[in-house]
Amino acid sequence: xxxxxxxxxxxxxxxxxxxxxxxxxxxxxxxxxxxxxxxxxxxxxxxxxxxxxxxxxxxxxxxxxxxxxxxxxxxxxxxxxxxxxxxxxxxxxxxxxxxxxxxxxxxxxxxxxxxxxxxxxxxxxxxxxxxxxxxxxxxxxxxxxxxxxxxxxxxxxxxxxxxxxxxxxxxxxxxxxxxxxxxxxxxxxxxxxxxxxxxxxxxxxxxxxxxxxxxxxxxxxxxxxxxxxxxxxxxxxxxxxxxxxxxxxxxxxxxxxxxxxxxxxxxxxxxxxxxxxxxxxxxxxxxxxxxxxxxxxxxxxxxxxxxxxxxxxxxxxxxxxxxxxxxxxxxxxxxxxxxxxxxxxxxxxxxxxxxxxxx
Amino acid sequence: xxxxxxxxxxxxxxxxxxxxxxxxxxxxxxxxxxxxxxxxxxxxxxxxxxxxxxxxxxxxxxxxxxxxxxxxxxxxxxxxxxxxxxxxxxxxxxxxxxxxxxxxxxxxxxxxxxxxxxxxxxxxxxxxxxxxxxxxxxxxxxxxxxxxxxxxxxxxxxxxxxxxxxxxxxxxxxxxxxxxxxxxxxxxxxxxxxxxxxxxxxxxxxxxxxxxxxxxxxxxxxxxxxxxxxxxxxxxxxxxxxxxxxxxxxxxxxxxxxxxxxxxxxxxxxxxxxxxxxxxxxxxxxxxxxxxxxxxxxxxxxxxxxxxxxxxxxxxxxxxxxxxxxxxxxxxxxxxxxxxxxxxxxxxxxxxxxxxxxxxxxxxxxxxxxxxxxxxxxxxxxxxxxxxxxxxxxxxxxxxxxxxxxxxxxxxxxxxxxxxxxxxxxxxxxxxxxxxxxxxxxxxxxxxxxxxxxxxxxxxxxxxxxxxxxxxxxxxxxxxxxxxxxxxxxxxxxxxxxxxxxxxxxxxxxxxxxxxxxxxxxxxxxxxxxxxxxxxxxxxxxxxxxxxxxxxxxxxxxxxxxxxxxxxxxxxxxxxxxxxxxxxx
Numbered sequence: 055x056x057x058x059x060x061x062x063x064x065x066x067x068x069x070x071x072x073x074x075x076x077x078x079x080x081x082x083x084x085x086x087x088x089x090x091x092x093x094x095x096x097x098x099x100x101x102x103x104x105x106x107x108x109x110x111x112x113x114x115x116x117x118x119x120x121x122x123x124x125x126x127x128x129x130x131x132x133x134x135x136x137x138x139x140x141x142x143x144x145x146x147x148x149x150x151x152x153x154x155x156x157x158x159x160x161x162x163x164x165x166x167x168x169x170x171x172x173x174x175x176x177x178x179x180x181x182x183x184x185x186x187x188x189x190x191x192x193x194x195x196x197x198x199x200x201x202x203x204x205x206x207x208x209x210x211x212x213x214x215x216x217x218x219x220x221x222x223x224x225x226x227x228x229x230x231x232x233x234x235x236x237x238x239x240x241x242x243x244x245x246x247x248x249x250x251x252x253x254x255x256x257x258x259x260x261x262x263x264x265x266x267x268x269x270x271x272x273x274x275x276x277x278x279x280x281x282x283x284x285x286x287x288x289x290x291x292x293x294x295x296x297x298x299x300x301x302x303x304x305x306x307x308x309x310x311x312x313x314x315x316x317x318x319x320x321x322x323x324x325x326x327x328x329x330x331x332x333x334x335x336x337x338x339x340x341x342x343x344x345x346x347x348x349x350x351x352x353x354x355x356x357x358x359x360x361x362x363x364x365x366x367x368x369x370x371x372x373x374x375x376x377x378x379x380x381x382x383x384x385x386x387x388x389x390x391x392x393x394x395x396x397x398x399x400x401x402x403x404x405x406x407x408x409x410x411x412x413x
Numbered sequence: 414x415x416x417x418x419x420x421x422x423x424x425x426x427x428x429x430x431x432x433x434x435x436x437x438x439x440x441x442x443x444x445x446x447x448x449x450x451x452x453x454x455x456x457x458x459x460x461x462x463x464x465x466x467x468x469x470x471x472x473x474x475x476x477x478x479x480x481x482x483x484x485x486x487x488x489x490x491x492x493x494x495x496x497x498x499x500x501x502x503x504x505x506x507x508x509x510x511x512x513x514x515x516x517x518x519x520x521x522x523x524x525x526x527x528x529x530x531x532x533x534x535x536x537x538x539x540x541x542x543x544x545x546x547x548x549x550x551x552x553x554x555x556x557x558x559x560x561x562x563x564x565x566x567x568x569x570x571x572x573x574x575x576x577x578x579x580x581x582x583x584x585x586x587x588x589x590x591x592x593x594x595x596x597x598x599x600x601x602x603x604x605x606x607x608x609x610x611x612x613x614x615x616x617x618x619x620x621x622x623x624x625x626x627x628x629x630x631x632x633x634x635x636x637x638x639x640x641x642x643x644x645x646x647x648x649x650x651x652x653x654x655x656x657x658x659x660x661x662x663x664x665x666x667x668x669x670x671x672x673x674x675x676x677x678x679x680x681x682x683x684x685x686x687x688x689x690x691x692x693x694x695x696x697x698x699x700x701x702x703x704x705x706x707x708x709x710x711x712x713x714x715x716x717x718x719x720x721x722x723x724x725x726x727x728x729x730x731x732x733x734x735x736x737x738x739x740x741x742x743x744x745x746x747x748x749x750x751x752x753x754x755x756x757x758x759x760x761x762x763x764x765x766x767x768x769x770x771x772x773x774x775x776x777x778x779x780x781x782x783x784x785x786x787x788x789x790x791x792x793x794x795x796x797x798x799x800x801x802x803x804x805x806x807x808x809x810x811x812x813x814x815x816x817x818x819x820x821x822x823x824x825x826x827x828x829x830x831x832x833x834x835x836x837x838x839x840x841x842x843x844x845x846x847x848x849x850x851x852x853x854x855x856x857x858x859x860x861x862x863x864x865x866x867x868x869x870x871x872x873x874x875x876x877x878x879x880x881x882x883x884x885x886x887x888x889x890x891x892x893x894x895x896x897x898x899x900x901x902x903x904x905x906x907x908x909x910x911x912x913x914x915x916x917x918x919x920x921x922x923x924x925x926x927x928x929x930x931x932x933x934x935x936x937x938x939x940x941x942x943x944x945x946x947x948x949x950x951x952x953x954x955x956x957x958x959x960x961x962x963x964x965x966x967x968x969x970x971x972x973x974x975x976x977x978x979x980x981x982x983x984x985x986x987x988x989x990x991x992x993x994x995x996x997x998x
Contacts (some may be wrong), residue, residue, distance in 0.1 A: 154846050156777040162969075163726030164781040184723060184778045185842045267859050357862070358838075360844035372698065372724035372838060 116405040123401025129394040132196060134343025140198040144191075150363050155186030163376065165340040171379030179383035183373050187359075189366075193384050197391070202363070203276050204342035208335055210281025216331060220319045222289065223296025234293075237286040245283040246349070253354045254278070269360045276355045280342050287338070291330050300327055324393035329406040331391055340395035347388055363388045459978060461601040463996035465686040466714035466973075468700040469693040472663055477645045478629035479558040480567040481647070484532035485718030486630050492682055492992045493668055493689065495632040498533045498611075499623050500550070501985035503681055503993045507738050507843035511984035513624060516681060517547065517651075518632070521623050528618030529577075533626070535609040540673040540703030542650045547633055549606035554591060555634035557600055561590025563640045568630045571889075577603045577614045599947060618836075620939075624892045627985075650674075655685035665691040685995035691717075694786065701725035704971040705732035712973040713996045718988045720968035723839045726780045731970060743889035745793050745898075746775075748832075748961040749919035753878040756830055757919075766830075766883065769815035769854035772801045773808040774846025774882035775964050778839050785966040791888070791898055791950045793965055795983070797940075800893035800947035802954055802962075815854035827857035833871070834885035838861030844885070864968065873913045884918050885963075893984065895946035896934065902960075903953060904930050921959040926952070 107115070117123060143149045158172050159165060164184045166172030171180030171189065171402065179189035222233035241287040255276060299325070308322050343363065349355045350364010351371065358365045363384065370381040448700035451757050467489075473744035475481050478495040491500055498518040515521050518533040524531070531773040539547035556564045559572040562585070579589045603614045615622065625631065636657055638649045644678040646660040650703045653676075654668035668689040676684065695703075720742070721729055729737050750757035750766060757763050772787035788794070789802040792916045806814060819828060830851070834840045841862060848858045861869050861881065871877055891897040903906070905922035908915030929949055936942035953959045971987060972979055975997040982990035 152849065154774055154849070156773060159777060160781065161727065162730055162780055162784060164777045165727045174629070183727070184780070184839070185774075185846065186777070217534075267860065306885055347845065358841045369838065372722075373727070376727035 064093075098355055117401060120401050120404065123397055123404075126394040126397030126401065129390065133391050133394065134201065136194060137201040139199040140194045144195065149191035149194050150188055151191040152359070154185065155181055157190070160185065165373075165377055166380075171377045171383070180377075180379050182369070183377055183380065189380060189383055192361040192366055193387050196363050196366050197387075198386070199273070199356060199360065200346050200364070201345050201363040203273055203280070204339055204411050206277045207280035207284060207342050208339050210277065211284030211338060212331060212335055213265055214281070215285035216292050216324070216327065217291035218285070219292025220296055220323055220327070223293035224300055224315075224319055224323060232291075233289070237289055240283065240286045243283065245279070248283075249279050249349055249364070250352060250354050269356060272356050276346060276349070280345060284338055284342070285290075288331070288334060291334060295327055295330055296323055299323055303318050308392040323381050333399060333403045333406060336395060336399035340392040340399070343388070343395070344392050365391075419544075426851045428893055428909040440882070448942040448958050452983055454794075457682065457977075457997075459685050459993075459995040460998065461685050461995075462687050463685075463740045463975075463998060464688040464690060464710075464995055465705040465991065465996055466704065466710060466977065467689065467691045467991075468695055468711075468714050468719075469665070469691060469717055470695050470697040470700055470719040470773060470979045471706045472693055473646075473691075473946070474649050475567050475645055475659075476660060477565070477568075478632040479555060479565050480631045480645065482567055482569050483718075485988050488982070488986045489691075489717075489991065490629040490632075491627070492652070492667045492990070493654040494648055494652040494671070495630060495631050496539065496652050496679075497624045497630045499590065500627050500681060501982065503683075503990055504980050504984075505985070507740055508816055509604075509980075512984055513627070514681065516679075517552075521981075524622070525621075526618075528616050528620050528622070530612060531615065531619075532610055532612040533623075535611070536678050537609075538675045538993055540675065541635060542655045542671045542673050544673050545635075547651050549609055549611045550630075551633035552611050553604050553606055554636045554639075555632050556604065556630070557588075557591045558634060558639070559590075559630055560586055560588045560600070561592050561641075563590060565612065566589070569626065569628055569804075571625050572630065575613075575619055575625065576600075576613050579614045589896075591636070591639075613625075621892070624894075627892070647725040653679070654689060661685045662693055665693045667691075682992045683995070685993075689991065693988060697722045700722060701729070701971060704736070704973060705729060707733070707736070707974050712975040713995070715976055715979055715989050715991075716970050717971040717991075720970055723778070723780050726784065726969060733901070733971045736974060737969055739967045739969045739980055740983060740987065741793075742966050742968045743793055743795065743983075743987050744887045745788060745791055745885045745889070745965055746885065746963045747791060748956065748963055749886055750961070751878060751882055751884065751885045751918070751921040753957075754830075756824075756828055756882050759822055759824075761818050762824065762828065762891055764849065765818040765822075765854055766820065766856070766975050767954075767958050768806045769810050769850045769856070770847055770961055770963070771808075771810045771850035772804065774850070775843040776808070778843035778846060779964060779966050783967075784969070785787060785964045788956055788962045788965050789963055790947075791887065791902070791953060791960055792895045792947060793898075796890055796893055796895050796943075797896070798898075798943035798946040798950070800950050802951050805955070810850045812850055812853035819855045824855075825850070826855040829859070830859045831859045831861060831880065833861045833863055833883070834880050835865050835868040836866065846914065872918045873915065875911070875913045878914070878920060884916060888916075889987075895943055895950070899946050899953075900930050901933070901951050903949075907980060921953075921957065923957065923959075926957070951965060 111136060140186050144151070152262060156164070158167055158177070158181050160167045166181045166183060168174065173180045177188050177190060179193060182189055218233055222230045234256065253272070257268070257271050257275050260266065260274055263267065264271070266274070266399040305322055308318055313322070334379065346355065347367055350362055352369045352370055356365050358363040359370050366384045367381070367388070368386060417557040471485070473486060474483065475486065476490065478490055481487055481490050483989070491497055492751070496517040498516060499513055499521050500516040502510050511523050515538055517535055519536055520534070523532045524530070526652045535547070535549055541547060555570050559568060559570065573586050578586050580586055589602045605612045613622070619625070633651060633963060635649060638644070638647070640647060646662070648660065650671045651674070653671055655671040657667045657669045660666040670684070670687060685892070700716060700719060701721050702725070704716055705725070722738075742851040748770070750763045752758055757766070768861060776782060776785045776787055787804060787808050789804045790800050792799050794801070816826070819826060832844070834844050844860050851858045872886065888898060888902060902916050903921050904927055905917055906927055908917035909920060910923060913951060914920050919950070926949070933942060933945040933949060936945055968987065969980055970981060973988065977995050979989045979991070979994035981987060
């Protein structure tokens with residue numbers, strides 16, 4: 055049940071090619087240690103190092119050795135925890151994205167008083183012009199909104215993409231041809247253009263249908279559209295994996311034992327697909343965060359006063375000249391978030407598929 | 414139209430003023446007391462020549478004089494190509510009040526029959542751009558086009574309201590305009606030409622009718638050049654400039670000298686620049702960036718008609734020193750509770766909303782205390798009728814008192830309300846602040862930002878009555894009389910129909926109030942009448958809570974460093990007056 059390497063049918067080959075892996079490995083997926091009658095009776099430390107390792111362990115080892123990825127991983131975890139904790143922090147009044155502070159503003163245009171957009175011990179990233187909202191609180195609250203949107207969109211992409219990818223790859227024939235054309239069809243839509251063109255109408259429809267306020271409706275819209283345009287990438291990769299997996303003996307064995315399609319798809323094939331799913335999820339997630347920010351910047355999707363990276367940047371860019379700090383702080387945070395997730399994704403891919411960047 | 418320079422005061426007579434002297438110069442300089450920063454330091458003697466560039470972020474909807482109702486176009490139309498019988502004079506500073514002066518006519522009009530008959534005599538030597546003389550019949554024909562309400566849309570309806578032509582049962586005029594010609598004899602009787610003198614017979618005395626004819630809707634139009642709806646962007650000039658080529662929507666056009674215009678007939682338009690170009694392909698943000706940067710041709714440019722957006726305000730003092738001006742805007746921004754909503758049909762709930770309104774948040778969002786002030790009067794401080802009603806609960810409001818009121822009214826808290834506003838950066842922030850105050854009082858506010866293009870259309874749609882509980886709106890007087898504020902906004906008889914609420918967005922419908930409007934209109938003495946309008950304003954905001962005035966703001970305009978003697982003409986629509994502007998070489 056351990057992860058298989060999605061681009062490498064035989065994990066043995068893969069492991070043996072690894073140059074960052076354990077100093078000495080057997081290159082095989084099974085233990086070559088103590089069962090061996092030829093082994094010394096009392097194994098020393100050096101002997102224990104000769105033990106065989108499962109591909110999962112190998113991958114983990116590679117990961118742990120990759121310092122950049124580990125730093126990025128902890129940064130990413132930090133942001134995720136922060137995003138999860140934001141509603142609690144808000145309830146505990148530790149962050150406060152909505153209370154205005156007109157007393158911190160002055161002059162024409164109600165600009166923040168003090169350097170760097172009004173940075174102070176109370177307001178670590180300064181305050182928003184014309185309202186006096188705390189930028190730091192808004193960035194954290196915005197992180198939650200942005201991550202929720204990005205994560206849910208990825209989940210839609212993963213579920214739809216995986217199911218259709220497995221079906222397409224395993225079923226073959228007409229089903230495969232049809233699904234592949236559907237994938238081509240969806241991929242050929244210009245996603246950004248669609249989002250911009252459709253946003254007003256679709257959000258109105260969602261609001262009319264559910265009676266939801268504007269913000270949840272636009273969040274739902276962003277999630278659906280990003281999820282919808284994300285799944286074909288997953289489906290293609292999964293399909294490719296399944297095409298090679300289905301030639302393997304255990305599938306034939308399952309088939310000859312009379313396993314139903316559902317079982318083959320989800321009990322036999324799916325467990326072998328975790329690696330590519332994991333890697334692509336970590337790579338699409340930051341892409342979605344960036345997409346939300348870019349679209350918000352263009353005025354589509356989540357709108358001020360609800361904080362998200364998009365809505366904050368959309369507002370701050372108007373003040374780029376007069377109050378560059380208001381743009382810099384959230385922009386920098388977004389940069390770090392996206393970078394850390396991207397590095398984690400890259401590191402995971404290296405660890406699980408060492409061949410990929412070494413060819 | 415829209416809220417830029419607003420909609421028609423239909424039918425029911427305005428001002429029974431018999432004293433002509435009360436008209437025109439009624440405004441007192443910016444009652445707020447803050448003097449406007451002066452922008453135009455005199456820089457030598459004006460010179461002819463050069464190109465004055467107008468940078469605009471607003472699409473021109475109409476150039477047809479009879480269809481023009483947006484202040485900026487009324488002013489430009491009048492200054493460039495459409496001379497009117499009377500007009501507002503030019504000013505020598507941004508705070509000066511302009512006087513009513515004769516333009517195409519020899520004087521500012523002669524009233525007789527107690528103000529029911531008005532006569533204007535045309536000057537000699539007025540010519541169209543093809544050299545033909547501008548005649549009394551051209552003016553008569555031009556004004557008649559207003560009656561073709563199915564073709565000539567968008568313009569003010571003052572002619573239909575004032576000129577003595579009987580109406581049908583449904584309130585429409587029995588004269589259907591120069592295309593259908595139904596009832597032409599009625600019009601010919603009410604508006605007569607004898608030689609160069611045009612005479613108007615009105616339904617009832619209108620003391621300031623000579624103010625009304627400053628609008629380009631009362632300008633001349635050549636019958637042989639009339640293409641009906643297709644004339645919308647066809648400019649046929651009798652002023653100092655004519656359009657070169659055609660007008661391109663969303664792009665603009667170039668005005669060049671009209672050699673048939675005789676400066677001897679005109680003491681208002683100096684016409685210094687050889688060309689005036691209008692570029693309306695910009696946005697307010699970009700055009701102010703350019704004006705602040707002041708590079709190349711932008712040194713010869715002025716912002717017209719867009720005022721500086723809130724995001725440009727912080728840069729303008731440092732970046733455009735000596736090239737900007739802050740003037741009181743003619744508008745009052747206010748909130749209208751919808752009488753047809755379940756919540757706000759209750760007077761206590763309306764009062765609670767008024768009490769919980771945090772005007773300070775709006776002031777901050779609108780650019781700070783120097784550029785906006787809280788108000789509790791519908792009438793702008795610039796008008797003599799301004800009653801200066803005290804705020805109901807200070808600048809920040811009193812949510813606790815409001816909550817008590819809601820509970821007293823027996824409402825279950827939180828009370829769900831939906832409030833609309835015109836979507837832009839400033840109002841997003843202002844309403845986020847207002848919402849906090851309302852929510853603290855026990856309302857559960859849902860905000861709906863509606864794009865500017867659809868905003869007033871949405872308010873006037875009959876469906877909105879059941880969808881929204883309160884609306885943001887803005888209004889400015891058509892000319893310095895509070896009759897153009899209270900009556901058009903709160904007289905249910907001229908507003909509410911099956912087709913929607915007109916400008917009475919909240920369906921305020923009160924018989925006594927309507928009677929009071931009539932009574933006020935009938936007051937002969939100008940000072941007493943304006944005071945009575947002020948009293949009606951106080952009634953609206955402190956007794957009925959039919960409107961919750963929010964703020965009055967200032968407009969900030971900027972110009973390039975080469976543009977001289979461009980002053981904001983507060984009396985005449987409130988934009989840079991191009992009549993006196995010249996370009997330094």
